[in-house]
Amino acid sequence: MATPEKPRPTGKPLGKVARPRLYEQLMKQILGYVESEQLGPGDHLPAERELAEQLGVSRATLAQALVALEVLGVIDVQHGTGAVLVYRPSVAAVLRKLREHQNRLPEIVEARSTLEVKLAALAAARRTDEDLARIEEALGVMAGEIAAGERGARGDELFHEAITAAAHSAVLAQLMTFIAEMILETRLESLGQPGRPEVSLESHRKITRAIRDRDAEAAAEAMQAHIELVSDVALLR
Structure with missing residues (x-):
């Protein structure tokens, strides 16, 4: 006698998990660097060229992440001085602010x-x-x-x-x-x-x-x- 087929679960199908955009991943890595180096307000991030090389990305891609952090008030980017840390937030807080901004x-x-x-x-x-x-x-x-x-x-x-x-x-x-x-x-x-x-x-x-x-x-x-x-x-x- 054939085993009766189990009823399939009903309900809302699972959706695909959105893959984080590259600049979001870079933002996390930059914030991780800030945390590991214990940088505080007024401290400089590495020069853009150096930072891009360390992260293995183009400077154009890195610029997107830096602009996002600047818009959210985490860093201040000035010509000739580079990126300066304004405050040191948690990654979760920054990503939440990013979603609200988007x-x-x-x-x-x-x-x-x-x-x-x-x-x-x-x-x-x-x-x-x-x-x-x-x-x-x-x-x-x-x-x-x-x-x-x-x-x-x-x-x-x-x-x-x-x-x-x-x-x-x-x-x-x-x-x-x-x-x-x-x-x-x-x-x-x-x-x-x-x-x-x-x-x-x-x-x-x-x-x-x-x-x-x-x-x-x-x-x-x-x-x-x-x-x-x-x-x-x-x-x-």
Whole structure:
């Protein structure tokens, strides 16, 4: 007599375990190094080239992990001095903050697209000669930073502040102030991508040309394309 077949268990099928992304693995290894070396606030991490060699990865891949740690406030990266430890967190705490940040990013991008595209159009329609001079001055600051080997973060910030001022909309300016800290997160991530500062600067120049020509439609289109460009970051891939 055949043995009756056991009933198959019912319920939700098991899903595949997500494989950690490489930059997440690197973040864990960097934090492990910090712990093993007993580094504290103000201490320097090894130079980027040395760290990449020790980890066996390219400097571009390492940069993604360092940018993530910078955005989360664990390290501070300055041109010429390298990465400096701000505080020494647990790996679990950093990964939890990383997940929260990843979940928040699409909403930050959505807010930027909604506000800054309108601001660019208004800037083209309402800008004064003084406003245009301020926008072009910000371009010069960013270009100078990039030429010096930096990411151009300060010039980028000044550019978007100048666009907001040129729109002459107090309410939209207040909304931009409200999300300024969140925008800083996306700025650091975007400009930390290899080759991104130069591309972002050229994108700024295109927006500026439209504002100079008082072409509101072209300014809005250029800003939308810019937001899409800077939103292409490793943490969202």
